[in-house]
Amino acid sequence: MQMPLPSAKVLAEKALIVKRLRAFLPRDSVIDDPAETRAYECDALSAYRCAPLAVVLPRTTAEVAACLRLCHQMGVPVVPRGAGTSLAGGSMPSADAVVLGLARMNRVLEVDYANRFIRVEAGRTNLSVTGAIEGEGWFYAPDPSSQLACAIAGNIGMNSGGAHCLKYGVTTNNLLGVTLVTMQGEVVEIGGPCCDAGGLDLLGVVCGSEGQLGVVTEATLRILRQPEGARPVLIGFSSNEVAGACVADIIRAGILPVAIEFMDRPCIEATEAFCHAGYPDCEALLIVECEGSPAEIAEQLGLIRQIATGHDPVEFREAQSPEEAKRIWLGRKSAFGAMGQKGDYMCLDGTIPVSALPMVLRRIGEISREFGLEVGNVFHAGDGNMHPLIIYNANVPGQQELCERMGAEILKLCVEVGGCLTGEHGVGIEKRDLMTVQFAPADLEAQMRVKDVFDPKWLLNAAKVFPLDVSASRRG
Amino acid sequence: MKVESEKALVEAVRGATRPLRIVGGGTRPVGALAGDPLQVAISGISLYEPGALTLIAGAGTPLSEIEAAVAAEGQRLPFEPARWGAVLGAAGESTIGGVVAANVSGPRRVQAGACRDSLIGLRFVDGTGAVVKNGGRVMKNVTGYDLVKLMAGSWGTLGVLSEVAFKLLPAAPAQATLVMDVPLTEAAKVLAAALGSQFDVSGAGWLPGVGAIVRIEGLEQSVTYRAGRLCDVLAAWAPKVMREDGAGLWRDLAEVTPFHGRPGDLWRFSVKPSDGPQVAARLGGQAVLDWGGGLVWALVAPGTDARRLAAPYAGHATCLRGAFAAFEPEAAPVAALSRGLRARFDPKGLFNPGKMG
Numbered sequence: 140m141q142m143p144l145p146s147a148k149v150l151a152e153k154a155l156i157v158k159r160l161r162a163f164l165p166r167d168s169v170i171d172d173p174a175e176t177r178a179y180e181c182d183a184l185s186a187y188r189c190a191p192l193a194v195v196l197p198r199t200t201a202e203v204a205a206c207l208r209l210c211h212q213m214g215v216p217v218v219p220r221g222a223g224t225s226l227a228g229g230s231m232p233s234a235d236a237v238v239l240g241l242a243r244m245n246r247v248l249e250v251d252y253a254n255r256f257i258r259v260e261a262g263r264t265n266l267s268v269t270g271a272i273e274g275e276g277w278f279y280a281p282d283p284s285s286q287l288a289c290a291i292a293g294n295i296g297m298n299s300g301g302a303h304c305l306k307y308g309v310t311t312n313n314l315l316g317v318t319l320v321t322m323q324g325e326v327v328e329i330g331g332p333c334c335d336a337g338g339l340d341l342l343g344v345v346c347g348s349e350g351q352l353g354v355v356t357e358a359t360l361r362i363l364r365q366p367e368g369a370r371p372v373l374i375g376f377s378s379n380e381v382a383g384a385c386v387a388d389i390i391r392a393g394i395l396p397v398a399i400e401f402m403d404r405p406c407i408e409a410t411e412a413f414c415h416a417g418y419p420d421c422e423a424l425l426i427v428e429c430e431g432s433p434a435e436i437a438e439q440l441g442l443i444r445q446i447a448t449g450h451d452p453v454e455f456r457e458a459q460s461p462e463e464a465k466r467i468w469l470g471r472k473s474a475f476g477a478m479g480q481k482g483d484y485m486c487l488d489g490t491i492p493v494s495a496l497p498m499v500l501r502r503i504g505e506i507s508r509e510f511g512l513e514v515g516n517v518f519h520a521g522d523g524n525m526h527p528l529i530i531y532n533a534n535v536p537g538q539q540e541l542c543e544r545m546g547a548e549i550l551k552l553c554v555e556v557g558g559c560l561t562g563e564h565g566v567g568i569e570k571r572d573l574m575t576v577q578f579a580p581a582d583l584e585a586q587m588r589v590k591d592v593f594d595p596k597w598l599l600n601a602a603k604v605f606p607l608d609v610s611a612s613r614r615g
Numbered sequence: 616m617k618v619e620s621e622k623a624l625v626e627a628v629r630g631a632t633r634p635l636r637i638v639g640g641g642t643r644p645v646g647a648l649a650g651d652p653l654q655v656a657i658s659g660i661s662l663y664e665p666g667a668l669t670l671i672a673g674a675g676t677p678l679s680e681i682e683a684a685v686a687a688e689g690q691r692l693p694f695e696p697a698r699w700g701a702v703l704g705a706a707g708e709s710t711i712g713g714v715v716a717a718n719v720s721g722p723r724r725v726q727a728g729a730c731r732d733s734l735i736g737l738r739f740v741d742g743t744g745a746v747v748k749n750g751g752r753v754m755k756n757v758t759g760y761d762l763v764k765l766m767a768g769s770w771g772t773l774g775v776l777s778e779v780a781f782k783l784l785p786a787a788p789a790q791a792t793l794v795m796d797v798p799l800t801e802a803a804k805v806l807a808a809a810l811g812s813q814f815d816v817s818g819a820g821w822l823p824g825v826g827a828i829v830r831i832e833g834l835e836q837s838v839t840y841r842a843g844r845l846c847d848v849l850a851a852w853a854p855k856v857m858r859e860d861g862a863g864l865w866r867d868l869a870e871v872t873p874f875h876g877r878p879g880d881l882w883r884f885s886v887k888p889s890d891g892p893q894v895a896a897r898l899g900g901q902a903v904l905d906w907g908g909g910l911v912w913a914l915v916a917p918g919t920d921a922r923r924l925a926a927p928y929a930g931h932a933t934c935l936r937g938a939f940a941a942f943e944p945e946a947a948p949v950a951a952l953s954r955g956l957r958a959r960f961d962p963k964g965l966f967n968p969g970k971m972g
């Protein structure tokens with residue numbers, strides 16, 4: 140992965156930069172010892188690593204603003220970081236960068252049930268947002284699988300999704316406002332608990348901007364009442380095509396499940412071997428989850444059974460008890476771990492129109508044979524967000540490159556059928572160089588203009604998202 | 616000038632020597648109306664896949680054409696776009712581009728989100744005449760910056776939309792409306808109790824002469840069940856349940872029917888829902904509340920500075936009809952960013968000059 144050469148001037152000024160940071164930050168908020176900065180050298184895309192110049196862990200918005208002001212003045216690149224679970228290299232540093240971590244800003248600032256929002260410091264983990272309100276029967280809807288670890292800051296950076304976004308939307312649909320500190324150190328309040336912010340929708344463009352427009356220090360989030368209950372059903376099919384057709388029919392029938400998850404044969408076999416969830420021996424299976432009171436769930440599942448029966452399922456298994464529900468989800472939830480047993484894996488994240496599902500799965504099978512690497516598919520079928528997992532062996536020279544080339548083939552296919560490179564993980568460095576597959580020069584130019592406005596010197600996370608040659612003239 | 620294709624639109628923008636006033640259907644005459652009219656008549660549905668809940672259409676497509684097409688498949692635009700023509704006294708048919716440019720969202724916003732939340736892709740022509748596409752036709756997409764949201768609600772000041780793509784939802788087979796005869800002052804409390812319940816409320820407003828109204832939609836048995844449970848939650852306000860909206864209460868709310876043909880200046884306040892009744896009262900009480908109280912439509916005597924009258928309030932006000940700036944001035948740092956964006960997207964200042972500040 141190509142990264143820009145670090146600035147020699149910044150590297151040479153390290154001691155001065157650290158000294159000036161220490162002038163206004165407590166001692167334990169500035170890390171410059173190479174033994175300790177190593178802990179920040181990568182995110183969950185751990186194939187790529189680079190220790191930063193220094194790490195700062197401020198405790199207040201004012202401290203964040205002071206750090207950014209100083210870095211701006213001294214021309215030091217900054218990489219914002221939440222919990223570092225990005226799968227795209229979004230929070231990977233460069234050697235001349237100060238990593239600005241939000242880990243110490245994790246307080247709940249305000250809970251307002253009457254107006255249905257919570258305001259938190261952005262370093263708070265996703266799950267602990269719900270943790271703060273579940274006692275009263277409320278929850279925060281976006282639920283990435285990494286929710287135990289990942290921070291709201293990173294969720295906003297990547298506009299993250301989750302298993303239940305078919306019904307509740309992704310981060311951007313549940314974000315009401317942010318406190319954003321620009322690279323110049325200016326504190327900007329965008330949006331808030333009112334329905335409309337008025338003016339241009341800056342909040343919409345900040346969410347998903349991968350730490351390139353500013354540092355989010357606080358967030359106002361929409362909260363919802365927990366439903367009365369939820370229950371999954373597992374449906375096995377004799378082919379991917381039939382499973383795909385069943386998904387389309389469920390959607391057309393006007394039923395809106397909270398989740399429709401899809402697994403193909405390689406993935407089913409791997410999870411069976413790994414966790415013995417008792418899945419049927421079939422080509423494809425769907426897990427469909429419905430919410431509400433017992434009677435409401437029964438009504439929805441009744442309709443789903445009717446539709447599924449028309450597709451001649453190999454198996455239709457309704458969870459009759461919480462234990463059965465758990466077993467149905469067990470395989471799905473262990474899928475990544477199960478595939479991991481087979482070797483190293485790369486997780487793709489392209490989205491396709493659901494109508495293209497059978498064709499795309501067939502093509503992925505062909506690509507897999509062509510490259511000689513195994514692939515399993517487990518994904519959110521309701522919204523077409525695929526997660527092909529390619530198995531490779533990092534210790535075999537050349538396999539990682541082979542795997543990356545194969546991944547690129549699959550992502551190009553997603554774009555070709557009308558989809559996109561990434562549905563929830565973000566571009567980061569991982570998909571940066573594929574952006575020209577999806578976007579024309581004018582499309583990228585329009586996006587880069589937004590960064591020009593927020594961060595004229597291109598100091599914030601600048602080597603991400605846009606292909607390096609495309610952003611070269613701006614990065615100076 | 617009227618353009619019927621993206622190509623013609625590009626030519627019109629490249630050839631423009633004077634500012635343009637971007638016109639869709641001309642039904643939302645809000646804010647400064649300066650410039651030569653450029654009517655976007657790029658019309659027609661180019662893709663509709665009911666099984667994938669997606670639709671793509673030219674920005675000049677009449678809203679009614681889109682609504683009819685999706686209704687025929689038992690689907691709908693989730694955000695319940697309302698027509699403002701009647702309340703603003705403007706004739707004409709709304710276009711989908713105008714709906715997007717104004718981020719028009721009706722009562723269902725409290726459940727299904729605003730127009731911007733259903734918008735998944737678009738194409739537009741910027742002030743240099745370049746065609747830009749963003750988003751696409753899939754529901755989950757974080758590839759690059761989300762200019763889709765930025766364009767929604769930009770009132771034609773960043774570029775001229777040529778095409779828009781939406782995520783749709785199935786239309787609900789059944790609905791129920793709970794009506795409670797409560798005064799304006801108590802409305803937000805009632806609506807908060809409903810919206811804070813487990814019963815998935817899809818509309819919560821207050822209409823003069825009617826009272827608080829709360830809507831539930833979904834499958835038949837589910838609606839019956841939830842309406843019953845919600846009646847228990849709201850028992851203190853003695854709700855009456857209507858299974859049909861024969862009177863068109865939800866249309867009245869979306870289109871602000873109580874104010875049709877009435878004299879006076881028309882304002883829209885976006886505030887914290889619990890502040891709604893108070894703001895409405897300070898404005899004289901001629902009000903309609905939507906979004907649980909978070910949206911206040913108010914009719915005031917001509918020439919009244921409603922912003923001053925309502926102060927102090929957290930939120931913002933739009934003057935839809937009256938001699939005041941349509942959009943409220945933004946806090947300095949936000950205004951600077953917005954100005955910067957407009958200058959980058961429309962460097963010659965061609966589009967709807969002065970509309971948003």
Ligand SMILES: Cc1cc2nc3c(=O)[nH]c(=O)nc-3n(C[C@H](O)[C@H](O)[C@H](O)COP(=O)(O)OP(=O)(O)OC[C@H]3O[C@@H](n4cnc5c(N)ncnc54)[C@H](O)[C@@H]3O)c2cc1C
Pocket residue numbers: 182183218219220221222223224225226228229230241261282283284285288289290291292293294295296297298299300301302349350351353354355356563564600
């Ligand atoms: C096992 C596993 C499962 C996962 N499952 C999912 C899933 O189901 N759905 C999903 O969407 N993702 C998933 N992810 C990806 C990842 O967890 C998400 O992208 C998450 O939102 C990242 O949060 P973070 O706090 O770790 O952010 P980081 O990795 O620290 O940062 C992510 C991005 O946000 C930026 N950023 C961080 N903090 C700020 C800030 N304060 N201001 C502005 N920008 C900032 C960073 O610069 C970076 O570009 C998964 C990852 C793993 C490892």
Ligand SMILES: Cc1cc2nc3c(=O)[nH]c(=O)nc-3n(C[C@H](O)[C@H](O)[C@H](O)COP(=O)(O)OP(=O)(O)OC[C@H]3O[C@@H](n4cnc5c(N)ncnc54)[C@H](O)[C@@H]3O)c2cc1C
Pocket residue numbers: 616636637638639640641642643644645648652654655674675709710712713714716717770771772774775776777967
């Ligand atoms: C040819 C013509 C000439 C007119 N001349 C006059 C006149 O001289 N004086 C007068 O008072 N009224 C005139 N009108 C009425 C006029 O249309 C409205 O008063 C006013 O322009 C508001 O309509 P609108 O387009 O804003 O409404 P809508 O179509 O509802 O649009 C709402 C908002 O969206 C923007 N918008 C609409 N479509 C797009 C798009 N595709 N891309 C980007 N932004 C968009 C608009 O600029 C506006 O800000 C005229 C109408 C037409 C069709």
